[in-house]
Amino acid sequence: MKKIFFILAACFIVSAAQAQASLEQRQEIRMQRVHDYLTRVVAAADLNKENEFGDTPIFTAAQNGDVNAILKYGSQSVSGSFLLRQGKNGNNVFHVARNAQTFQALARMLRKFYPQDYKIKIHQMMNQRNNLGETPVHAQINYGRADTFRIAFPYTDLYEKMMSVKSKLDKGGVLAKVTLATEADEVIKMSKDASGRTIAQAARDNISAPGMDRVAAFFARNASYL
Numbered sequence: 001m002k003k004i005f006f007i008l009a010a011c012f013i014v015s016a017a018q019a020q021a022s023l024e025q026r027q028e029i030r031m032q033r034v035h036d037y038l039t040r041v042v043a044a045a046d047l048n049k050e051n052e053f054g055d056t057p058i059f060t061a062a063q064n065g066d067v068n069a070i071l072k073y074g075s076q077s078v079s080g081s082f083l084l085r086q087g088k089n090g091n092n093v094f095h096v097a098r099n100a101q102t103f104q105a106l107a108r109m110l111r112k113f114y115p116q117d118y119k120i121k122i123h124q125m126m127n128q129r130n131n132l133g134e135t136p137v138h139a140q141i142n143y144g145r146a147d148t149f150r151i152a153f154p155y156t157d158l159y160e161k162m163m164s165v166k167s168k169l170d171k172g173g174v175l176a177k178v179t180l181a182t183e184a185d186e187v188i189k190m191s192k193d194a195s196g197r198t199i200a201q202a203a204r205d206n207i208s209a210p211g212m213d214r215v216a217a218f219f220a221r222n223a224s225y226l
Contacts, residue, residue: 047073047082054088065098067105080113084121090130095139100147107151126155133194141202142193144209149218158190158199162223184225191226200226 047057061069073082083106086092097103111118129135137156140148153159165183191198197205200219206212219226
């Protein structure tokens, strides 16, 4: 009888020890997850801190064309809000992107954080104007950066309106005359920055920049009235 008692007691002790170990293991895992979460939260908070020039880390990375930093910030953060903010002079990150690779990395991060609303978010940002009345495409053309034009322009309201007008003008006749007298004027207004210069004029003014001749040719083919 005593042997049975000791066996049962030993089994109970082992079971209790295993249960305690399992509980401690679960607590350890939970604490590690909390630590990981807090670490990510701190990293995300840092992403909204401005340096002495008024730029957050993502703006600095975009300006420098640092794709690795952009991807790193995206992996550290639990929220994409740091991508959506406007910086100094009303710019968003796409206004200041250094080149096409930078532009694509920013778009990739935007898609990561907003997979369902990506088209809405990038459309909003592509149409956002800074204090100079520039959308990101305007700013990139004014910088003489033709390589971002092909990527960015299709996301703008200007592109949609311009191509709609082109399709009507191509049909000729009365419709073309009416369109040129009405809707084309709307495209001209949309294409201007605060200085009054159209995006096509900006392309022609920067014709010596690499690839800008193709941008100017694009506007000549599709919106010669600009």
